[in-house]
Amino acid sequence: MFLAWKEVIYNKLKFSLIIGVLVLVGYLLFLVSGLSNGLMNMNREALDKWNGDAIVITEESNQNLAQSMIAADEIDGEFNKKAGIKNTAVIVSKGDVKQNALLFGISKDEFLKPNIIEGDMFIDTFDVVADDTLKEKGYKVGDTLDLAGTDDTLTITGFTDRSKYNAAPILYGSGKTVDMLTNNRTKDKVNAFVVKDSNYMNVALDDDLQVVGTESFIKKLPGYTEQKLTLDFMSYFLFAISAFIIGIFLYVITIQKAPIYGLLKAQGISNAFLARSVLFQTLILAVIAVLFALGLTVLTASFLPPVVPIMFDWKMIAIYGITLIITALIGGLFSINSVRKVDPLKQIG
Known part of the structure; x- marks a missing residue:
């Protein structure tokens, strides 16, 4: 030495x-x-924050959230805890600043509700809680966001931290908000269920549904x-x-x-x-x-x-x-x- x-x-x-x-x-x-x-x-920030054990999604969707559609009352009682989620892609803008985002419709009383770091939880239809990366692009609480392809607008009531899905920032709103923006295509339906049940593999579901562990679901995200x-x-x-x-x-x-x-x-x-x-x-x-x-x-x-x-x-x-x-x-x-x-x-x- x-x-x-x-x-x-x-x-x-x-x-x-x-x-x-x-x-x-x-x-x-x-x-x-x-x-x-x-x-x-x-790609996985939102999924990690939901802290779910698995995702229930349709078999034919190939684990693509946007391609799945399930009746809201499809799996009542099968799991210890579940929360339905609706999803649609949107392009929001404030002046000349445009942003691709994903709008997730959830119930604010379930475990999927976002952690508020600024502002308040959404209350009315077309209110949203936004991922905090939008703050870095000039968005703030109270801003009215124009939506491409529609005359409807969204209002930011608060911000949450670390909420992206497949690299896109998330806007959390009510299920009714998603229904209105999809011409009621998602009414009485959800794209998927996030479940908390360590015994999810032993739950019997209809043939057109599948339950996928969260990690397995993440690995199937496009490009991940x-x-x-x-x-x-x-x-x-x-x-x-x-x-x-x-x-x-x-x-x-x-x-x-x-x-x-x-x-x-x-x-x-x-x-x-x-x-x-x-x-x-x-x-x-x-x-x-x-x-x-x-x-x-x-x-x-x-x-x-x-x-x-x-x-x-x-x-x-x-x-x-x-x-x-x-x-x-x-x-x-x-x-x-x-x-x-x-x-x-x-x-x-």
Whole structure:
């Protein structure tokens, strides 16, 4: 450990280059992780806040909420707790500011009611509680929203936090509001039921209905799984790249230090001692790089605008950091064989 650290201190420039490359890899990895969590969270925020165990939806809808339609009294008594939900897509505007949104019709007396962070719960038809991301676009409590394709308007009575579905902000209103905007197509019906019942798999339903666990339902959201796999593969490739980079750098440095290793071996220093020194050196470089990358990531996140969907899972960041260090150590193993092959007699001449 002492030999490894002294060499790092002595050759600051050379090892700073290795640390710099690893910092960039770690920085990109942590940012990708934060963006991945942010994007995934935008798809599932509302579902997570509902805290339901499962969703009851029609079989033929292919787990698409907008394509499902169920009679409001279809499953009375089958589950411990259930709440019907109506859904329609809308385009709202205030002046020149337009926004795609999803209007969810719910009962304000059931567990789906949103948490109000500003203003009040909706009361009358065409009153809505909006996701707080609309505040960032200039909307405020009391605003009247024009609706594309109709003369009807919505009034924002309050804001709720973290309420998006499939990356679109949600407007919560009464079921009657959705009925009016869909020409009563949803009257006495709902698009789905959110249920709270850990025993939901054992409930018998009509053949045209299916009950889907919340996590399974989320994975079927359009684009959710594809986005997650894409970003996960980016992370895996970054790990492989970091191992490749550290392996090349340390191999080159090892070749350059062959005369030194030859001299140390001639003095009785064992291959095992030199191998440990290389690994300790790699560990030092990787830990420093991960800490710098983490600090740079936190600093960058503090300057990003709110519209950038970044959210850090610090437990996952810690796992990524440790994995990056382990990956660097694996890369360092490539140079150990070169150390073992150094012939002290040839190097001394």
